[in-house]
Amino acid sequence: MNxxxxxxxxxxxxxxxxxxPVWMMRQAGRYLPEYIALRNKYDFFTRVQTPELAAxxxxxxxxxxGPDAAIIFSDILVIPQAMGLEVLMEEGKGPLLxxxxxxxxxxxxxxxxxxxxxxxYVLDAxxxxxxxxxxxxxxxxxxxxxxxxxxxxxxxxGSKTWEKAKQFCFTHPQLAHQLLQKITDITIDYLLAQVxxxxxxxxxxxxxxxxxSKADFELFAQPYLLQIADALHQSAPVILFPKGSWYALPAxxxxxxxxxxxxxxxxxxxxxxxxxxxxxxxxxxxxxxLLATPxxxxxxxxxxxxxxxxxxxxxxxxxxxxPNVPVANAKAFINAVxxxxxxx
Amino acid sequence: MNxxxxxxxxxxxxxxxxxxPVWMMRQAGRYLPEYIALRNKYDFFTRVQTPELAAxxxxxxxxxxGPDAAIIFSDILVIPQAMGLEVLMEEGKGPLLxxxxxxxxxxxxxxxxxxxxxxxYVLDAxxxxxxxxxxxxxxxxxxxxxxxxxxxxxxxxGSKTWEKAKQFCFTHPQLAHQLLQKITDITIDYLLAQVxxxxxxxxxxxxxxxxxSKADFELFAQPYLLQIADALHQSAPVILFPKGSWYALPAxxxxxxxxxxxxxxxxxxxxxxxxxxxxxxxxxxxxxxLLATPxxxxxxxxxxxxxxxxxxxxxxxxxxxxPNVPVANAKAFINAVxxxxxxx
Numbered sequence: 001m002n003x004x005x006x007x008x009x010x011x012x013x014x015x016x017x018x019x020x021p022v023w024m025m026r027q028a029g030r031y032l033p034e035y036i037a038l039r040n041k042y043d044f045f046t047r048v049q050t051p052e053l054a055a056x057x058x059x060x061x062x063x064x065x066g067p068d069a070a071i072i073f074s075d076i077l078v079i080p081q082a083m084g085l086e087v088l089m090e091e092g093k094g095p096l097l098x099x100x101x102x103x104x105x106x107x108x109x110x111x112x113x114x115x116x117x118x119x120x121y122v123l124d125a126x127x128x129x130x131x132x133x134x135x136x137x138x139x140x141x142x143x144x145x146x147x148x149x150x151x152x153x154x155x156x157x158g159s160k161t162w163e164k165a166k167q168f169c170f171t172h173p174q175l176a177h178q179l180l181q182k183i184t185d186i187t188i189d190y191l192l193a194q195v196x197x198x199x200x201x202x203x204x205x206x207x208x209x210x211x212x213s214k215a216d217f218e219l220f221a222q223p224y225l226l227q228i229a230d231a232l233h234q235s236a237p238v239i240l241f242p243k244g245s246w247y248a249l250p251a252x253x254x255x256x257x258x259x260x261x262x263x264x265x266x267x268x269x270x271x272x273x274x275x276x277x278x279x280x281x282x283x284x285x286x287x288x289x290l291l292a293t294p295x296x297x298x299x300x301x302x303x304x305x306x307x308x309x310x311x312x313x314x315x316x317x318x319x320x321x322x323p324n325v326p327v328a329n330a331k332a333f334i335n336a337v338x339x340x341x342x343x344x
Numbered sequence: 345m346n347x348x349x350x351x352x353x354x355x356x357x358x359x360x361x362x363x364x365p366v367w368m369m370r371q372a373g374r375y376l377p378e379y380i381a382l383r384n385k386y387d388f389f390t391r392v393q394t395p396e397l398a399a400x401x402x403x404x405x406x407x408x409x410g411p412d413a414a415i416i417f418s419d420i421l422v423i424p425q426a427m428g429l430e431v432l433m434e435e436g437k438g439p440l441l442x443x444x445x446x447x448x449x450x451x452x453x454x455x456x457x458x459x460x461x462x463x464x465y466v467l468d469a470x471x472x473x474x475x476x477x478x479x480x481x482x483x484x485x486x487x488x489x490x491x492x493x494x495x496x497x498x499x500x501x502g503s504k505t506w507e508k509a510k511q512f513c514f515t516h517p518q519l520a521h522q523l524l525q526k527i528t529d530i531t532i533d534y535l536l537a538q539v540x541x542x543x544x545x546x547x548x549x550x551x552x553x554x555x556x557s558k559a560d561f562e563l564f565a566q567p568y569l570l571q572i573a574d575a576l577h578q579s580a581p582v583i584l585f586p587k588g589s590w591y592a593l594p595a596x597x598x599x600x601x602x603x604x605x606x607x608x609x610x611x612x613x614x615x616x617x618x619x620x621x622x623x624x625x626x627x628x629x630x631x632x633x634l635l636a637t638p639x640x641x642x643x644x645x646x647x648x649x650x651x652x653x654x655x656x657x658x659x660x661x662x663x664x665x666x667p668n669v670p671v672a673n674a675k676a677f678i679n680a681v682x683x684x685x686x687x688x
Contacts, residue, residue, distance in 0.1 A: 160504070163666060166632035170640070213608040213630055246590065247609060264557040265591060286557055288510035296514070322507060 008069045008138050011314050012201060012237040012258040012280055020305060020313040021068035022337035023140075024330065026320030027061040028073045031330060034060045044089040048074055054125035058139075059132055065331045066338070069138050069201075072129060072194075074122050076144030076205055079187060080153060082118040083110040100156040102168070107179050112186040116193040123197035130198035141199030143191055145206035145242070146183040146224035153179065162211045169220050176220060184224045188231040195236040203239040203261070204228055210244015217245055222252070229256040239282055243319065249274035264318035268307035281308060284318035285333065290325040294332035301336035310342045352413045352482050355658050356545060356581040356602040356624055364649060364657040365412035366681035367484075368674065370664030371405040372417045375674060378404045388433040392418055398469035402483075403476055409675045410682070413482050413545075416473060416538075418466050420488030420549055423531060424497060426462040427454040444500040446512070451523050456530040460537040467541035474542035485543030487535055489550035489586070490527040490568035497523065506555045513564050520564060528568045532575040539580040547583040547605070548572055554588015561589050566596075573600040583626055587663065593618035607662035612651035625652060628662035629677065634669040638676035645680035654686045 008021040029035055035057060038047060047053045057073040077087045077095050088096040101107060116123060130139055144152075151165040159165070169176040191202045209221045221242065229238045233256040241261030242248050252260050253275035260279055262271055264286040271281055289300055305315060315337040321330060352365040373379055379401060382391060391397045401417040421431045421439050432440040445451060460467060474483055488496075495509040503509070513520040535546045553565045565586065573582045577600040585605030586592050596604050597619035604623055606615055608630040615625055633644055649659060659681040665674060 161632065161663075161666070163632040163635065163668075166630070167635040170633055170636045210609065214611045214614075216630070244609070247611065247614065265554065265588070267558045267591065270558075270591065286510070286560070288505065288507040289514055291507065291511040292514045319505075322505070324507075 006068070006138050008314065009200060009237065011312070012239070014280060014312050016311045018310060018342055019340045020308070020310050020315045020337060022315040022334055023067040023069040023071065024061070024317050024321050024333070025071075027065070027067055027071065027330075028057045029321060030323035031321055031325045031327060032060055032064060033327070034064065039091070044075075044091065048078065049121045051121055051124035051128050054121070055128040055132055058125070058129045062133070062137060064327065065334050067137070067334055068338075069140050070129060070133060071140040071142060071203070072122065072126055072199070074125070074142070076142070076149065076207075077152060078119055078122060079115075079144060079149055079183065079190065082115050082186060082190070083112065083182070085110075085153070094158045095152065097152060097156040101153040101179060104175060104178075107175060107182065110179075110182055112182050113189075115186050115190040119190060119193070123193055126194055126197040126199055138200035139198055140201050140203055140239075141191060141194030141197075141236075142203040142205060143187045145204050145209065145221065145228075145240075146180045146187065147212070147221040148206050148208045149183045149187075150176065150179055150220075151208045153183075162208050165208075166211065166216070169216070173219070180220065180224050184227050188228055191228065191232055192235060195232070199236060201237045201239060201258070202232060203241060206240070206242040206245065209242040209248070212245070214247040217242070217248055218251070221245070222248060225252070225257075226255050233257070241282070246274075250276075253279045259314060261316065262318065268304070272308075277312070280312040280314060282314040282316050285316070287317050287319055287322050287325070290317075290321065290329045290333060292329075294329055297329055297332040298336040301333055302340060305337065305340050306343075310340070350412070350482050352658065353544060353581065355656070356583070358624060358656050360655045362654055362686055363684045364652070364654050364659045364681060366659040366678055367411040367413040367415065368405070368661050368665050368677070369415075371409070371411055371415065371674075372401045373665060374667035375665055375669040375671060376404055376408060377671070378408065383435070388419075388435065392422065393465045395465055395468035395472050398465070399472040399476055402469070402473045406477070406481060408671065409678050411481070411678055412682075413484050414473060414477060415484040415486060415547070416466065416470055416543070418469070418486070420486070420493065420551075421496060422463055422466060423459075423488060423493055423527065423534065426459050426530060426534070427456065427526070429454075429497070438502045439496065441496060441500040445497040445523060448519060448522075451519060451526065454523075454526055456526050457533075459530050459534040463534060463537070467537055470538055470541040470543055482544035483542055484545050484547055484583075485535060485538030485541075485580075486547045486549060487531045489548050489553065489565065489572075489584075490524045490531065491556070491565040492550050492552045493527045493531075494520065494523055494564075495552045497527075506552050509552075510555065510560070513560070517563070524564065524568050528571050532572055535572065535576055536579060539576070543580060545581045545583060545602070546576060547585060550584070550586040550589065553586040553592070556589070558591040561586070561592055562595075565589070566592060569596070569601075570599050577601070585626070590618075594620075597623045603658060605660065609662075612648070616652075621656070624656040624658060626658040626660050629660070631661050631663055631666050631669070634661075634665065634673045634677060636673075638673055641673055641676040642680040645677055646684060649681065649684050650687075654684070
C-alpha cells in the first residue's frame with residue numbers, strides 16, 4: 001500500500017471520503033493489558049529510549065483495536081532532555097524537572113542543536129515501526145508545542161493553573177519569547193527529523209494553551225505554532241492540537257496546518273463555523289463516554305460523525321484515552337467509525 | 345445608604361454606569377494575613393459554622409481592599425452536609441466525602457427538606473454580616489450548581505476530569521436527573537433563605553460544568569441552573585457562573601439570571617456577541633496576572649474595562665484569587681476599577 005493513498009492522509013488532504021479515518025490519542029497506553037505487561041518490566045524512559053520497545057508499544061493498538069493511524073510511543077518531554085535538562089518520570093505521578101528555568105542565564109544554557117543526534121532513539125523507533133507497519137497504516141510523529149514545553153520548563157512539574165509559567169510570561173515577556181523561540185527552533189529540527197525517519201504526519205500538542213486568554217494565546221502560543229506549521233507543511237501534514245483554546249480556531253484555520261484537533265467542549269457546527277469549513281478537524285469524543293456500554297458508544301460515535309460529516313474530518317477523542325477504559329469499548333469506538341457510511 | 349442604589353446592584357439591573365463595580369471571587373481568603381491568622385486558630389468548618397467568624401472573614405476584604413460587594417464566607421459543600429452526608433475538609437488538600445452516591449437507594453436516602461434549619465449558621469452569618477456592613481456594600485449569597493455538587497457526591501473528592509461523575513450521568517441518566525433535581529430543590533430553598541436573611545444577590549458556582557460538552561451541559565447542567573434562576577429572580581438578582589462553559593452563553597443570556605460570570609478564555613467582544621449584549625457580564629481578569637506588578641495590573645484592568653464597557657459589566661476575576669497574590673496587588677486591581685472613568 002502506498003500510504004499517501006491512505007484514508008488518514010486523504011482526510012488531512014481534504015479529500016471527499018465515505019467515512020472518516022479514526023485513531024485515539026494515547027491509543028498506545030495503559031488501557032491495554034499488553035502495554036501494562038511491558039510497563040511492569042521496563043521503566044518509562046527505558047520504554048521511550050529503546051526503539052524495539054517503543055515500536056512494539058506503538059504497534060500494539062494497531063494489532064489489537066485497528067485504528068487508521070499509528071502514533072509513535074514517546075513523550076513531549078524528550079525536548080527538555082535534548083535541551084540539556086533532567087526529566088524524571090515517576091509512574092502514575094507525572095514528570096519532574098529538578099532544574100527549572102527562571103533567568104537569562106538559565107535560557108542561555110539551554111541547547112538547541114543536535115536534536116536528531118540526541119533523540120536518535122525516537123528516530124530509530126520511527127524507522128523500526130515504519131518497517132514493521134509494512135504500509136498497513138500511516139505513522140504519526142509528534143512534539144509538544146512551545147508554550148506547553150515552557151510550562152514544564154518553568155514549573156518543573158504538572159499544575160492545574162500553570163500560574164507560575166504564566167507569571168513568567170506576563171512579567172518577563174522578553175525572556176519568555178527567547179525561551180519559546182529556542183524551544184521552537186529545536187522542535188522544528190526534531191519534527192523534520194521525524195519526517196525524514198518515516199513520520200507521515202506530525203501532531204503538535206499544546207496541552208496547556210487553554211490556560212491562556214485569547215490575547216495571551218496570540219502572544220505566547222500562536223506565533224510559535226505557526227512557525228512550526230510553516231516549517232513543516234512542505235515536508236508532512238501538520239495537526240495542531242491547542243487543547244481548550246477554542247478561540248484560536250479562526251486564526252489556526254488560516255495557517256499552514258492541515259488539521260486542528262478540538263476537544264469535546266466544541267460542537268461540530270460551531271467548529272465548522274469558526275474555521276469557515278476550510279480545514280480538517282480532528283476530535284472530539286469525550287473520553288469519559290468510553291466508560292459507557294459499547295452500544296451507547298456506537299450511537300454517540302455515529303452521532304458525532306453525522307454532525308462533523310465524513311470529509312475534512314478525522315474521528316478521534318477530545319483528549320487521551322483514560323486507563324480505565326475496557327478494551328472492548330475502545331474497539332467499539334474504532335469499529336463504529338470504520339463501519340460508518342454517509343447517509344444517502 | 346439604600347443598598348438598591350449601590351453600583352453593584354445597579355450593574356445587575358443593567359443601568360448605565362460611569363464605572364463598573366468590582367469584587368473578587370475568593371476575596372475573603374488565603375492571600376490575606378488577617379484570614380490566615382483566623383485559619384491558624386480555627387479549622388475550616390468551625391470558621392464556616394460560627395457566624396461571628398464567618399462574618400468577620402466576610403468583612404476582612406471590605407475593610408482591607410475595598411471591593412463593591414461582600415460575599416459571605418462559606419462553602420458549596422454545606423449542601424451535601426444538609427442532605428445528610430459527611431464532608432471532611434483537610435486544609436490545603438480539598439474536600440473528602442467518605443460516603444459517595446451510586447445507587448437509587450443512595451439517592452432515596454438524601455434529604456431535601458429543612459435546609460434553613462440545618463444551615464442556620466450560614467443564615468445567622470448573613471444576618472450578622474449585614475448588620476456589621478451597615479449598608480456599606482451589598483452582600484452576595486451563594487451555592488454550588490447542581491451539576492458541580494453531583495460531581496462531589498459521586499466522586500467524593502476533587503478530580504481533574506470528573507470522569508466518574510460523567511460516567512454516572514452518561515450511563516445512569518435517570519438516576520442522575522433524580523439526583524440533580526434533589527440538589528436543585530434543596531438549593532433553591534437554601535438560596536431563598538439566604539435572600540430572606542439579607543443576601544442582596546446570589547451567585548451559583550458551576551465550577552466543573554466546563555468538563556461537559558455543549559450537548560451534555562444542556563442535559564445535565566443548564567436545566568437546573570435555569571430552575572434556580574426562575575425560582576430566585578423575583579427575590580434577588582442571580583449571577584450564574586458556569587466556569588469554562590463558554591458555549592452556554594447564548595442560552596443563559598436568555599434566562600432569568602441577571603448576570604453571567606465568565607473566565608478569561610472568553611474575550612469581551614465574543615462574550616458580548618454570544619449574549620447579544622442583553623445581560624450583565626461578570627469577570628474575567630486572569631488571576632495569574634495578579635502576580636505581576638501593580639503598574640501592570642492597573643494597565644491590564646483598564647484595558648479589560650475598555651473592552652467590556654462600564655455598563656452591564658461587573659469587574660471581577662475569571663476564577664478565585666490565588667493564595668500567593670500580594671495584598672497590594674489585589675488592592676491595585678480593585679482601585680484600578682474604582683478609579684476608572686469612561687473615556688469621553
